[in-house]
Amino acid sequence: MNCIECKEYLVAHLEDTLDPDTAADFRLHLATCEECRLLLESSAALQKRLLQRGRMTADVSQVGPVMDRINRPNIVEQSIETERGSFMNKLLKWRWTLGMGAIASAAVLILVAIIATPNMQVAAEEIMAKGANAMAKLSSIHLRGQLRTLPADNFSYIAPEMDFVTIELWKEFGPVPKWRVDKPGRIAVMDGQTTMLYIKPDYAFKLPKPSASAFDTQWLHDIANINQALDDEMASIKKHGWTTTVAHEASSDGKAKSVVTIEAKSGYNNDDYLKNIFFCTADTQRVYEFDDQTGFLTSARIFLHAATGTKLIFELTQIDCNPKIASDIFKLQIPEGVTWKEEMQVLPDNEKYASMTSEQAARAFFEACGRDDWKEAGKFCTMTGSLKDYLGGVKLISLGTSFTSMLSIISGAQFVPYEIKMKDGQVKKFNIALKRDPHTKRWFVDGGL
Amino acid sequence: MEKTDKEVIERCLSGYTDDFRFLVRRYEKPLFAYLFCRLGNRSLAQEAAQESLVRAFTGLSKLNKPESFHSWLIGIAARVALEFHRSARRHVEKAETIAEVPVSNTGETQDYLLDEYIAMLPESQRQLILFRYYEELSCQQIADRLQVPLGTVTKTLSRAYVILREKLQSGCTTRLEGLA
Numbered sequence: 001m002n003c004i005e006c007k008e009y010l011v012a013h014l015e016d017t018l019d020p021d022t023a024a025d026f027r028l029h030l031a032t033c034e035e036c037r038l039l040l041e042s043s044a045a046l047q048k049r050l051l052q053r054g055r056m057t058a059d060v061s062q063v064g065p066v067m068d069r070i071n072r073p074n075i076v077e078q079s080i081e082t083e084r085g086s087f088m089n090k091l092l093k094w095r096w097t098l099g100m101g102a103i104a105s106a107a108v109l110i111l112v113a114i115i116a117t118p119n120m121q122v123a124a125e126e127i128m129a130k131g132a133n134a135m136a137k138l139s140s141i142h143l144r145g146q147l148r149t150l151p152a153d154n155f156s157y158i159a160p161e162m163d164f165v166t167i168e169l170w171k172e173f174g175p176v177p178k179w180r181v182d183k184p185g186r187i188a189v190m191d192g193q194t195t196m197l198y199i200k201p202d203y204a205f206k207l208p209k210p211s212a213s214a215f216d217t218q219w220l221h222d223i224a225n226i227n228q229a230l231d232d233e234m235a236s237i238k239k240h241g242w243t244t245t246v247a248h249e250a251s252s253d254g255k256a257k258s259v260v261t262i263e264a265k266s267g268y269n270n271d272d273y274l275k276n277i278f279f280c281t282a283d284t285q286r287v288y289e290f291d292d293q294t295g296f297l298t299s300a301r302i303f304l305h306a307a308t309g310t311k312l313i314f315e316l317t318q319i320d321c322n323p324k325i326a327s328d329i330f331k332l333q334i335p336e337g338v339t340w341k342e343e344m345q346v347l348p349d350n351e352k353y354a355s356m357t358s359e360q361a362a363r364a365f366f367e368a369c370g371r372d373d374w375k376e377a378g379k380f381c382t383m384t385g386s387l388k389d390y391l392g393g394v395k396l397i398s399l400g401t402s403f404t405s406m407l408s409i410i411s412g413a414q415f416v417p418y419e420i421k422m423k424d425g426q427v428k429k430f431n432i433a434l435k436r437d438p439h440t441k442r443w444f445v446d447g448g449l
Numbered sequence: 450m451e452k453t454d455k456e457v458i459e460r461c462l463s464g465y466t467d468d469f470r471f472l473v474r475r476y477e478k479p480l481f482a483y484l485f486c487r488l489g490n491r492s493l494a495q496e497a498a499q500e501s502l503v504r505a506f507t508g509l510s511k512l513n514k515p516e517s518f519h520s521w522l523i524g525i526a527a528r529v530a531l532e533f534h535r536s537a538r539r540h541v542e543k544a545e546t547i548a549e550v551p552v553s554n555t556g557e558t559q560d561y562l563l564d565e566y567i568a569m570l571p572e573s574q575r576q577l578i579l580f581r582y583y584e585e586l587s588c589q590q591i592a593d594r595l596q597v598p599l600g601t602v603t604k605t606l607s608r609a610y611v612i613l614r615e616k617l618q619s620g621c622t623t624r625l626e627g628l629a
Binding site for chain 1: 451452460463465466467468469470471473474477478479480481482485495498499502503506560563564578581582583584585587588589593594599600603604606607608610611613614617
């Protein structure tokens with residue numbers, strides 16, 4: 001072995017991947033070459049520094065915060081999006097944003113013959129790659145499906161125990177994209193100039209600028225970006241070693257289709273408290289159906305493998321590629337009389353509120369609701385008619401000690417346990433989430449009502 | 450099939466702004482390592498990394514060579530780190546007491562040069578350094594992922610080592626694209 005070859009083998013030696021014969025040659029050369037010995041020493045030192053990089057950055061994750069800022073640079077928008085969010089919303093939002101690195105899918109329960117081939121993964125990759133290529137340059141898309149959630153709740157709220165709710169997305173791509181996401185009780189529209197949210201019956205927010213995705217619709221946009229979503233899924237299969245199967249069958253209209261089923265394992269043990277809390281910590285089964293002729297993805301489903309059994313939580317039943325979307329779709333008609341979310345303003349006596357603890361803010365809020373003092377309550381929360389109906393005359397029974405949790409890392413909120421008696425006599429115990437507005441430094445209600 | 454930086458950037462500029470997350474995922478760790486070495490404080494490094502990535506996104510259309518995204522990003526991060534230092538200095542001047550000096554102001558180490566030099570490596574070598582040391586994949590895993598022989602991976606890494614060693618020894622002064 002000469003010096004040139006020796007330099008080429010430095011890393012292989014340090015990584016212990018040389019075959020025995022080459023390793024012996026390498027050592028022999030080192031024994032006779034001072035220069036290469038010094039090179040090896042400095043390479044080992046460099047390797048040590050590089051390995052420290054991995055340990056130093058193991059827990060770094062900027063995707064969520066950065067995309068959040070990019071998509072929602074306005075702090076007002078950030079606050080409105082979480083204003084009505086509940087405790088679980090936060091969790092489930094992160095299920096999608098962290099875990100939905102790829103398109104949804106899950107097991108078709110009535111699969112016809114699953115063809116077990118030794119190279120099933122290769123077959124699955126070929127089908128998915130074909131689908132990704134076929135759907136790489138869409139000018140518009142329309143997705144329709146159903147999700148287990150509440151009709152008016154956060155778009156990213158998934159609740160496996162709930163019934164299905166229809167969810168729909170229309171999107172035009174291009175330099176100035178437009179989009180609309182619909183659930184029965186909540187609509188978000190971006191018409192190319194402004195971004196609006198309407199929560200039925202009486203709450204609305206308008207952001208005076210376009211937004212690539214807002215109001216927790218990111219996961220659906222991820223899916224609408226189908227070719228990238230499929231690429232992601234393929235990368236995940238390789239990275240995590242997920243098993244895939246492929247079935248070939250005929251659709252109801254006689255067209256040949258390929259069904260790719262993926263068993264996505266989170267790697268979390270069943271006794272881990274994070275198991276099935278986030279999408280990325282859940283075990284899911286995903287099924288994609290592709291039209292053999294066009295390569296297009298025609299449907300997708302996600303099943304959750306829960307302790308109580310396997311359950312379908314989301315499915316796309318309609319995927320229209322390059323549809324002509326009526327311009328009305330991107331116009332949102334909001335009825336008169338709704339309460340519009342406004343940016344928090346510095347109050348004349350702002351310091352009084354800014355100096356409150358989260359517990360003091362929770363008390364002040366509930367007590368104001370109890371007096372039907374909506375001006376005062378409005379200093380902590382945008383009070384819609386329905387919220388006034390809900391909290392009017394409430395009696396605060398007790399408040400607990402404020403706490404932070406894993407969710408605080410995500411949301412920045414503090415939680416205050418409370419017990420209240422509603423005017424109909426019903427008693428409710430829960431945790432109110434409060435966040436400090438960065439501009440006014442006042443607490444505002446971020447969920448948990 | 451991973452898209453190149455150039456492909457992702459082209460898609461972002463075509464309106465697929467959500468794709469920027471792939472660049473975030475690809476570079477968040479080397480960026481953080483660089484800023485941690487510059488600022489010496491984890492939370493400040495996180496904050497600065499976030500700021501750098503957002504600035505990179507907003508300035509994406511100004512990037513002349515998309516294939517140089519990594520070095521351009523590190524250049525942006527260098528400016529952000531500088532701003533953080535200035536801000537800390539102002540804080541110190543105002544406070545007139547060393548007791549209020551943020552940790553960040555004293556934590557810079559020369560180790561950040563390593564991250565600058567990594568960003569300047571040829572694409573093929575840089576990719577392997579990122580996979581091996583930031584993604585913590587083994588050489589065999591990298592070979593499987595890229596579908597190349599194991600020997601190709603280790604030899605390419607060896608060549609990257611040679612360049613990095615030389616730059617570190619000579620104190621390379623080549624400026625990154627993003628540095629004004």
